[in-house]
Every structure is written in C-alpha cells, then in structure tokens.
Amino acid sequence: MQTLNFTLNELLQVKDRIEPFIHKTPIVTSKILNRETGAELFFKCESFQKTGSFKIRGATNAILSLTGEEVLKGVVTHSSGNFAQALSKAANLKGIKAWIVMPENAPKSKKEAVKSYGGIIVECLPTLKSRENTANEIVEKNGATFIHPYNQREVIAGQATCAIEIYQEIDSPDYIVVPVGGGGLISGTALATQCFSPQTKIIAAEPKGADDCFRSLQQGTIIPMESPKTIADGLRTGLGDLTFPIIQKYVSDVITVSEDDIIHAMKLFWTRAKIVIEPSSAVALAAVLISKERFVKKSVTVILTGGNVDIDNLPF
Amino acid sequence: MQTLNFTLNELLQVKDRIEPFIHKTPIVTSKILNRETGAELFFKCESFQKTGSFKIRGATNAILSLTGEEVLKGVVTHSSGNFAQALSKAANLKGIKAWIVMPENAPKSKKEAVKSYGGIIVECLPTLKSRENTANEIVEKNGATFIHPYNQREVIAGQATCAIEIYQEIDSPDYIVVPVGGGGLISGTALATQCFSPQTKIIAAEPKGADDCFRSLQQGTIIPMESPKTIADGLRTGLGDLTFPIIQKYVSDVITVSEDDIIHAMKLFWTRAKIVIEPSSAVALAAVLISKERFVKKSVTVILTGGNVDIDNLPF
Numbered sequence: 001m002q003t004l005n006f007t008l009n010e011l012l013q014v015k016d017r018i019e020p021f022i023h024k025t026p027i028v029t030s031k032i033l034n035r036e037t038g039a040e041l042f043f044k045c046e047s048f049q050k051t052g053s054f055k056i057r058g059a060t061n062a063i064l065s066l067t068g069e070e071v072l073k074g075v076v077t078h079s080s081g082n083f084a085q086a087l088s089k090a091a092n093l094k095g096i097k098a099w100i101v102m103p104e105n106a107p108k109s110k111k112e113a114v115k116s117y118g119g120i121i122v123e124c125l126p127t128l129k130s131r132e133n134t135a136n137e138i139v140e141k142n143g144a145t146f147i148h149p150y151n152q153r154e155v156i157a158g159q160a161t162c163a164i165e166i167y168q169e170i171d172s173p174d175y176i177v178v179p180v181g182g183g184g185l186i187s188g189t190a191l192a193t194q195c196f197s198p199q200t201k202i203i204a205a206e207p208k209g210a211d212d213c214f215r216s217l218q219q220g221t222i223i224p225m226e227s228p229k230t231i232a233d234g235l236r237t238g239l240g241d242l243t244f245p246i247i248q249k250y251v252s253d254v255i256t257v258s259e260d261d262i263i264h265a266m267k268l269f270w271t272r273a274k275i276v277i278e279p280s281s282a283v284a285l286a287a288v289l290i291s292k293e294r295f296v297k298k299s300v301t302v303i304l305t306g307g308n309v310d311i312d313n314l315p316f
Numbered sequence: 317m318q319t320l321n322f323t324l325n326e327l328l329q330v331k332d333r334i335e336p337f338i339h340k341t342p343i344v345t346s347k348i349l350n351r352e353t354g355a356e357l358f359f360k361c362e363s364f365q366k367t368g369s370f371k372i373r374g375a376t377n378a379i380l381s382l383t384g385e386e387v388l389k390g391v392v393t394h395s396s397g398n399f400a401q402a403l404s405k406a407a408n409l410k411g412i413k414a415w416i417v418m419p420e421n422a423p424k425s426k427k428e429a430v431k432s433y434g435g436i437i438v439e440c441l442p443t444l445k446s447r448e449n450t451a452n453e454i455v456e457k458n459g460a461t462f463i464h465p466y467n468q469r470e471v472i473a474g475q476a477t478c479a480i481e482i483y484q485e486i487d488s489p490d491y492i493v494v495p496v497g498g499g500g501l502i503s504g505t506a507l508a509t510q511c512f513s514p515q516t517k518i519i520a521a522e523p524k525g526a527d528d529c530f531r532s533l534q535q536g537t538i539i540p541m542e543s544p545k546t547i548a549d550g551l552r553t554g555l556g557d558l559t560f561p562i563i564q565k566y567v568s569d570v571i572t573v574s575e576d577d578i579i580h581a582m583k584l585f586w587t588r589a590k591i592v593i594e595p596s597s598a599v600a601l602a603a604v605l606i607s608k609e610r611f612v613k614k615s616v617t618v619i620l621t622g623g624n625v626d627i628d629n630l631p632f
Contacts, residue, residue, distance in 0.1 A: 275591060311583050
C-alpha cells in the first residue's frame with residue numbers, strides 16, 4: 001500500500017473548506033520559557049480551538065466530504081475523548097446525525113460535553129471489541145457512515161490545516177513538536193510540512209507510559225497499545241495502518257516523557273503563559289524541556305493540541 | 317479636596333509613554349458564556365499582561381514620572397502582591413533600585429517572583445504599622461521615593477490606560493465590570509470613561525468577605541478594611557483617600573459575591589475560555605453571573621485583572 005500523500009493544492013482546498021467552521025488559533029510566545037530553554041519557542045494554541053482541541057479540523061473535513069446520501073444517513077464514531085465532541089459539533093453544524101459510541105464508564109463530564117454539542121451517545125462495554133461491534137451495528141442498522149478518529153484520509157487532511165496555519169505565520173521553523181496518540185495530527189502535520197516547509201523537522205512527543213509509537217518505530221511494525229498508563233488521556237490510542245507509514249517516513253524522532261515531566265510542563269505553562277492546556281498538550285512542551293540541548297537557538301513550534309481538562313481532578 | 321481628574325490628552329500621553337513597556341492585552345469572547353448569561357461579554361485579559369497583572373501599567377507610569385534625581389535614589393513600596401512584582405520590573409527596566417517591603421510571612425513564591433524581577437526585598441512584621449515604618453525608614457535612609465500601590469495620581473493614570481484600550485476596540489459598552497480592592501484600577505477606569513465613553517456604566521465587583529467598598533459607599537465615608545476573609549488576595553486592601561471620592565462620584569453600583577461564587581466563576585472561565593485567571597479576576601465574572609438579569613442583551617466588558625495563582629494551592 002502506498003503511503004498517503006496530499007498535494008499542496010489539495011491541502012489549501014481543505015483549509016478553505018473548513019475555515020468558516022473553525023478558529024484560526026493564535027500562536028503565542030513566552031520570553032520566560034525562551035529563557036528557560038534557550039530556544040525560540042512558538043506555541044500553536046489549539047487549546048483555544050472550537051470544542052477545545054484540534055480534532056474539530058479533521059471532523060469538519062470528514063463531515064464536509066460526505067455525499068448527499070451519506071449526509072441523510074448520519075455518521076458514527078467511537079471515542080470518549082475530544083474527537084467525540086468534535087464530530088458531534090461538526091455534524092450538528094450541518095444538521096447531520098452523529099452517533100457517538102462511548103464506553104459506559106466514560107466520565108460524566110465527557111458525556112455531557114458530547115450531548116451539549118448535539119451528539120447521540122450510544123453506550124458500550126469498555127473494550128475495543130464492544131466499541132467496534134456497537135459502531136458496526138449502527139452502520140448496519142442506520143446506514144450511517146463510520147468516521148475514524150484518526151485513521152482516515154479526510155480526518156488527516158483536516159488535521160494538516162493546523163500546520164498550514166503555522167507555516168503561514170512562521171518562516172521555516174527548525175522543528176515542530178507534536179504529541180502522538182493515534183497519529184492523525186502528526187501525520188497531517190508531516191504531510192503539510194512536505195508541501196510547505198520540507199526542511200522543517202517533525203518530532204513526536206509521547207508519554208513513556210504509552211510509548212507504542214516509539215516502540216513501533218524501533219521494531220518497524222505497529223505495536224498495539226496495551227494498557228496505557230498516562231494522565232495524557234488523548235494519547236492512549238494506538239497507531240493506525242494509515243498513520244504509521246507516514247510517521248515512519250517523515251518523523252525525525254520520538255521523545256518520550258515521564259508522568260512527572262508532563263505534570264511539570266503543564267504547571268509551568270499554566271503558571272507562565274496563563275493558558276489552560278490538557279496533559280496531552282503538555283507532553284509536547286515536556287519533550288522540549290527534557291531535551292533542551294537539541295533545541296538551543298532553534299525555532300521550535302510546539303503544537304498544544306487541546307485544553308479540555310477535568311478541573312475537579314487535576315493531577316496537582 | 318477636589319476629586320482627581322484627567323484630561324483626555326493627558327491620558328493619551330500616559331498611554332503613549334508606557335506603551336513600549338507593556339502588552340496591549342487581548343479582549344476575548346466566549347459564545348458559551350454569552351449563552352449562559354444572555355449578555356454580550358468581552359473579557360479584557362490583563363492576566364496576559366507583563367508580570368501577570370494590570371499593575372505594571374501604574375507602576376511603569378510612576379517610574380517614568382520620576383525626576384532625574386529621584387531616579388538615582390530609587391523607589392520603595394509595600395506590597396506582597398502583584399504591585400510588588402510590577403514595580404520591581406518597571407524599575408528594573410530603567411535600571412532603578414526598587415525596595416519592596418513585604419511581611420516576613422509572605423509566601424515564598426511571591427518573594428521569588430519579586431526577586432526574579434530584580435526587586436530588593438525588605439522584610440517587616442505582618443502589620444500595617446510595621447510595613448509603613450519600614451518603608452519610611454528606607455525613604456529616610458536612602459532618599460528613595462515612595463510609590464503607593466494605588467492611592468497615587470501617576471499609578472491611577474497608568475491603570476486608566478486599560479480602559480482606553482477597551483474603548484479603542486469596543487464601541488460604547490453598556491457596562492464595564494471591575495474588581496475593587498484599593499481602588500486604583502476602578503478609579504483609572506472611571507476617569508478614562510469620563511473622557512472616552514461617559515455613557516458607559518462602571519460596576520464594582522467585590523468579595524462579600526472584603527466588602528469595605530460596598531460599606532464605605534453606603535456610609536459615605538471610608539470604612540477601613542479589617543480582617544478580610546477572601547481567597548481574592550488582590551482585593552484585601554482598603555480604599556484610599558484619592559480613590560474613594562472617584563468611586564463615590566463615578567461608580568454606578570457595587571455587586572458583592574460569595575467565596576463560592578468566586579470559585580465557581582474561576583473554574584467556569586478556566587474550563588470554558590482555557591485562560592488562567594486569579595481569584596480577584598473571577599470576582600468580576602462572578603458579579604455578572606449572579607446578576608444576569610441586569611446584563612441581559614447588554615454589552616458588558618469584564619476586566620480580568622490578573623492571572624497569578626499559586627498552582628499548588630488551588631481552591632478546588
């Protein structure tokens with residue numbers, strides 16, 4: 001199978017298409033964090049994105065790519081995280097039904113959020129098998145189109161628009177650091193980089209407690225994610241067969257970080273930049289903080305993927 | 317004594333003078349919070365200001381108003397909060413010595429912050445008497461100029477520039493809601509409003525546990541602040557003889573809020589807007605949330621005064 005690829009024009013079309021439905025998020029800087037790292041840091045704040053994460057980009061592009069018939073029959077996905085909210089909102093904007101398969105033990109706050117965006121929650125057992133079966137049943141029963149949270153062409157193309165915004169604002173960054181979970185964002189970022197700034201190096205940031213990407217790259221094959229142990233709840237998913245080859249081909253390195261590194265980075269950013277980022281975002285900043293020597297005097301853009309935290313259960 | 321006043325030109329000159337040394341802070345909106353309140357809300361984010369609060373505006377103007385001789389001899393203030401950091405930084409930028417009198421029991425994090433901005437900490441006993449005596453000694457011994465955190469013309473003029481930025485971006489707001497502690501910011505806001513948008517109503521927001529402004533207005537005389545009980549540490553100070561008459565003359569109303577209201581507003585803003593605000597800022601949002609009927613369909617600007625929180629001691 002050939003690695004997924006996009007032309008520059010294709011990506012610009014995706015950007016134009018989803019632009020009316022998403023925020024162009026700000027890129028912020030911090031003198032204190034520059035001083036602390038010795039790097040010139042730029043933070044792309046997808047935490048300020050609609051629904052609180054970059055996921056709305058891919059979800060919106062997937063929704064806008066449906067045919068007329070598909071629109072009538074609705075969409076379905078399984079996610080208990082940011083993609084659930086994103087697909088609910090993106091579908092809702094177009095008056096499309098969105099079934100969201102969630103494990104019955106998902107936090108109440110996440111269920112509430114999905115409902116508030118208009119998603120229809122369908123509960124399942126907390127196993128991958130049950131999630132897939134439940135989603136399949138909805139596809140068969142209602143003719144709904146399954147949208148994968150990351151392992152899907154339209155979703156990856158949508159996530160790529162985040163990097164386009166970066167390249168339109170920052171001239172040739174040396175590095176972009178991206179957290180990796182299922183690999184949708186980093187794949188989109190890597191493919192956009194090929195089109196817009198091929199000399200920029202893409203670095204993946206991953207929790208040590210969910211380091212399937214690191215191990216998959218080492219072994220040259222997808223290592224499934226088993227019992228991830230990290231507070232970075234957005235990064236507990238395994239790679240897909242679309243995203244892994246892109247990561248293999250275009251990602252320069254993976255930096256893994258400890259739970260303490262994540263909490264430290266999260267607290268540092270909240271305190272210094274006064275911006276609420278979720279643990280998955282902090283993974284990217286943590287990667288820079290523990291590898292300062294690599295980034296000294298470099299232009300480094302860190303993608304802060306989201307800002308959805310459970311404020312009553314903070315890890316500090 | 318005549319109430320303090322500024323001409324429009326005077327305020328614009330102050331704005332020009334301090335502009336190179338401060339941030340023009342963003343004004344953000346939130347569809348969710350608009351929906352929740354029925355008002356059109358604008359949040360002026362001084363939480364993103366240098367040193368993490370609006371205090372740098374007044375401190376910078378005070379420093380830039382010193383004579384050549386005063387510059388040589390340095391400045392002194394007593395504050396354990398945001399003004400301590402602000403004056404340290406403003407003085408440091410101009411290479412001026414700043415003695416900061418702080419009670420010996422002030423949190424270590426606050427002392428560290430003052431040091432990091434270049435302030436010279438002088439410890440005193442945790443009483444008003446000791447603070448004043450210690451500051452006076454420094455004035456006498458070193459010839460330093462005392463800068464009051466709020467009850468001083470140059471400081472109030474500096475704080476007024478925040479409202480000027482609001483009026484340059486928002487056309488005739490119906491209301492500006494401002495937390496009140498010593499009254500420096502609300503006085504500056506009120507005086508700027510007289511010049512730039514006299515029809516805009518100024519509302520003070522105050523914790524019930526430190527409601528000296530509310531009681532002072534009721535009784536027509538300054539009621540000293542005694543044993544304030546609030547997590548809004550920036551609002552534990554009493555009014556000054558310069559600020560009180562301005563508040564009496566130009567502030568439409570004071571809304572007092574409970575500690576629960578403050579914590580709820582703080583959590584709500586962190587969660588929805590993804591911006592870290594300190595309890596004193598949350599007091600202003602809380603005032604809007606508990607008085608929704610008054611603000612329905614109105615254009616309401618809320619000044620979020622700062623974002624300096626002790627992340628390891630959050631009230632939730």
